[in-house]
Amino acid sequence: MIKKVQKSGVTAAAGVQAAGIHAGFKKRKKDMALLYFPDGATVAGVFTKNKVKAAPVQYDQQALQQHDRFKAILVNSGNANACTGKQGKADVEETVKLLAAELNIQPEEVLVSSTGVIGMFMNMETMRKGVKAIAPELSEFGGAAASKAIMTTDTVPKEVSFTFEVDGKTATIGGMVKGSGMIHPNLGTMLGYITTDVAISQTALHAMLLKAADATFNHATVDGDTSTNDSVFVAATGKLANPLIASAEDAGYAEVEAAVLSICSQLAQLLVKDGEGATKFVEVIVSGAKTMADAVSIGKSVATSSLVKTAMFGEDANWGRVITAAGYADTEYFDADVIDIAFSSKNGEIQLCEAGMGVVFDEELAKKILEADEINILIDLHLGTEAASTWTCDFSYDYVKINADYRS
Amino acid sequence: MIKKVQKSGVTAAAGVQAAGIHAGFKKRKKDMALLYFPDGATVAGVFTKNKVKAAPVQYDQQALQQHDRFKAILVNSGNANACTGKQGKADVEETVKLLAAELNIQPEEVLVSSTGVIGMFMNMETMRKGVKAIAPELSEFGGAAASKAIMTTDTVPKEVSFTFEVDGKTATIGGMVKGSGMIHPNLGTMLGYITTDVAISQTALHAMLLKAADATFNHATVDGDTSTNDSVFVAATGKLANPLIASAEDAGYAEVEAAVLSICSQLAQLLVKDGEGATKFVEVIVSGAKTMADAVSIGKSVATSSLVKTAMFGEDANWGRVITAAGYADTEYFDADVIDIAFSSKNGEIQLCEAGMGVVFDEELAKKILEADEINILIDLHLGTEAASTWTCDFSYDYVKINADYRS
Structure with a gap:
């Protein structure tokens, strides 16, 4: 009998192995993950804009400027190795060498990530033991274990994979992510790891990642509100054997x-949905903006407003909080007297504000719409043709109950 | 027997009467306040920077440009009269005329404020009855009642008064305030009313108020994160009979x-301390900045960080959250490698981060310092000589308990 094993997330693409173990940075939970590309992979990365950058972030940024192919990415949770000065840098370098020796690869082929407490030196004894213990666990089925090992306060591991067509062949892309930036007060860092089997240059991969991160992770959090360790990597193994994609003109x-x-x-939406205690996924769709920057700014302002998020939890059609948050967004063009606001979900759509003024609406229908798990807040600025989506979740904790019914 | 009655807050200064009643905008609580200056007062105001401005705010801004002396300010809570279009403006104008007729003064001598739900038309029937009912209640001892009537979700009325010397005479200043901007997710609007008996020009008063609001209310909340109705007024009755203060060169x-x-x-600190469920008052003191703007930006970034506020509630010396919030502030000059961070309170002071790196510290002492009701977070940027304070409170709700112990 042949048992079919579905490879998950980060190990879905050919040429990727992974492992996730308990090394000892945390008391009991898995806290060390390893991605391994036996034949190498082209890697691109995007990193935190915070002016305080953790030692591994500084290391990776330099490594990615000097090289384009790598064989391993080691991740630990439980200690961020941030604000650790020279010792932190030395610890990263030692870790890189330890792992290279263990895997019999070159130190220049290793990247590292850390997440956890800031300002504490890495326990290198734990790191040494962990590196020795994790290497034998590598497997092309290790994606699920790795996605558990990168978690901090995440409630569920988050991984995705799917296939698509390149050069007449079936290409695969998969990934895992942890944490979030702004959405949950308890989570500092977001880390993301994406792998694919296409053959592509680092320049092309980096351009795609930058564009994608800006339109997704940065719309799920808030620009600038970044931790010391935020990092997203894409690794391409080339196992698909397609003609190398080096520029936007190339096929594929x-x-x-x-x-x-x-x-x-998809990974960004998983982050938002894992908002601690979140009961609703909320998409703020701003249209009719004169500039894209205005659409994004208003979307983020509304999506991060505690007042809007508590109203969503309370299933209260309090559009006044929406227009207030829109009004304090940093925008170039804004006219409070022409804005329309509506709420929608699988249960219907309802107009609440027309030309900047409240309209009489069916409270029963509004309540029904807001009872859904996924809600859209639709804002039409009527000033142009630009539009942008921003994702958030509701605030669903007990303390919020106090605020949720403020309107009534 | 003579009963000594202490005039409170907004009626402490000579020439000011006030009242606070239940008009019916809310079910049971007081919801209408009136300030009355029988012989007139010079009034200056500062208002929300939100692009969405409530009808009374628009009215007051215009009135204060056209006139400098007023006799009455009417305030209602329960309805913001915001996003109400032409009807909202008409309702303000009718209210002004109603009150002027009731008090036998000119409509140009009346100002109005509203706070409450956005996007609903004012119940003018309630307003008419309220105006009739409140006028006979006016009294030079009505400050306490007025301070109750402007409350929305405030847990306590907030009023202050004190004397000072001008021109060899004892001058009085008093005030009341409600709500807060950014600090409490449940509170939208902040309203403030300050009265004094000095003789002063509108220009001078306005300049002082602008400067003071920027250094206080704007440091307790966040610039731009303003409701549709935020307003602070200062009224000067001139009853002290000092020589008119018209410019910065004048005595007094x-x-x-x-x-x-x-x-x-003092009023801004009362706002912060009334943070719903707040157990601690936190002052973030940023020094050593190269520019004042940098000091303010970092102070606000740290003071509004949910991560910092939950750590304060958890009495956890998690300075990593402080440096992270400092690092994502919008600053011109910032060097992560030279920053010092310390916590202090009446129980002592403890250095946690030196030159951007964690220092080994006494956890017991840190805990003792953070057990105090009032805590200072001291950040020295070591880049210059500018400094700024920002006030905030902790996040103390049940949901926060989950986050408060993240570090351990």
Whole structure:
């Protein structure tokens, strides 16, 4: 009898192995993950904009400027190795060498990530033991274990994979993610790892990742509100054996770009849905903006407003909080007297504000719409043709109950 | 027997009467306040920067440009009269005329404020009855009632008064405030009313108020994160009969400026301390900045960080969250490698981060320091000589308990 094993997330693409173990940075839970590309992979990354950058982030940024192919990415949770000065840098370098020796590869082929407490030196004894213990666990079925090992306060592991067409062949892309930036007060860092089997240059991969991260992870959190360790990597093993994609003119570029965008989008939505205690996924769709920057700014302002998020939890059609948050967004063009606001979900759509004024609406229908798990807040600025989506979740904790019924 | 009655808050200064009643905008609680200056007062105001401005805010801004002396300010809670279009404007104008007729004054001598739900038309029937009912209640001892009537979700009325010296005489200043901007997710609007008996020009008063609001209310909340109705007024009755203060060169200017700053500071701190469920008052003191804008930006970034506020509630010396919030502030000059961070309270002071790196510290002492009701977070940027304070409170709700112990 042949047992069919479905490879998950980060190990879905050919040429990727992974492992996830308990090394000892945390008391009991898995806390060390390893991605391994036996024949190498082209890697691109995007990193936190915070002016305080953790030691591994600084290391990776330099490594990715100097090289384009790598064989391993080691991740630990439980200690961020941030604000650790020279010792932190030395610890990263030692870790890189330890892992390279263990895997019999070159130190220049290793990247590292860390997440956890800031300002504490890495327990290198634990790291040494962990590196020795994790290497033998590597497997092309290790994606699920790796996705558990990168978690901190995440409630569920988050992984995605799917196939798409490149050069007449079936390409695969998969990924895993942890944490979130702004959405949950308890989570500092977001880390993301995406792998694919296409053959592509680092320049092309980096351009796609930048564009995708800006349209997804940065719309699920808030620009600038980044931790010291935020990192997203894409690794391409080339096992598909397609003709190398080096520029936007090359065949397959558009398909890979769409796949990277799609997986980033799916991973970002998983982050939002894992908002601690979140009961609703909320998409703020701003249209009719004169500039894209205005659409994004208003979307983020509304999506991060505690008042809007508590109203969503309370299933209260309090559009006044929406227009208030829109009004304090940093925008170039804004006219409070022409804005329309509506709420929609699988249960219907209801107009609440027309030309900046409240309209009489059916409270029963509004309540029904807001009872859904996924809600859209639709804002039409009527000033132009630009539009943008921003994702958030409701605030669903007990303390919020106090605020949720403020309108009534 | 003579009963000594202490005039409170907004009626402490000579020439001011006030009242606070239940008009019916809310079910049971007081919801209408009136300030009355029988012989007139010079009034200055500062208002929300939100692009969506409530009808009364629009009215007051215009009125204060056209006139400098007023006799009455009417306030209702329960309905913001925001996003109400032409009807909202008409309702303000009708309210002004109603009150003028009731008090036998000119409509140009009336100002109005509203706070409450956005996007609903004012119940003018309630307004008419309220105006009739409140006028006979006016009294020079009505400050306490007025301070109750402007409350929405405030847990306590907030009023302050004190005397100071001008021109060799004892001047009085008093005030009341409600709500807060950013600090409490449940509160939309902040309203403030300050009265004094000095004789001063509108221009001078306005300059003082602008400066004071920027250094106090704007440091307790966040610039831009303003409701549709935020307003702070200062009214000066001139009953002290000092020589008119018209410019910064005039005798008494510095004293009044200091008094306005002091009362705004005290009222802003009352706002912060009334943070729903707040157990701690936190002052973030940023020093060593190269520019004042950098000091303010970092102070606000740290003071509004949910991660920092939950750590304060958890009495956890998690300075990593402080440096992270500092690192994503919008600053011109910032060097992560030279920052010092310390916590202090009446129980002592402890250095946690030196030159951007964690230092080994006494966890017991840190805990003892953070057990105090009032905590200072001290951040020295070591880049210059500018400094700024920002006030906030902790996040103390049940849901926060989950986050408060993340570090351990």
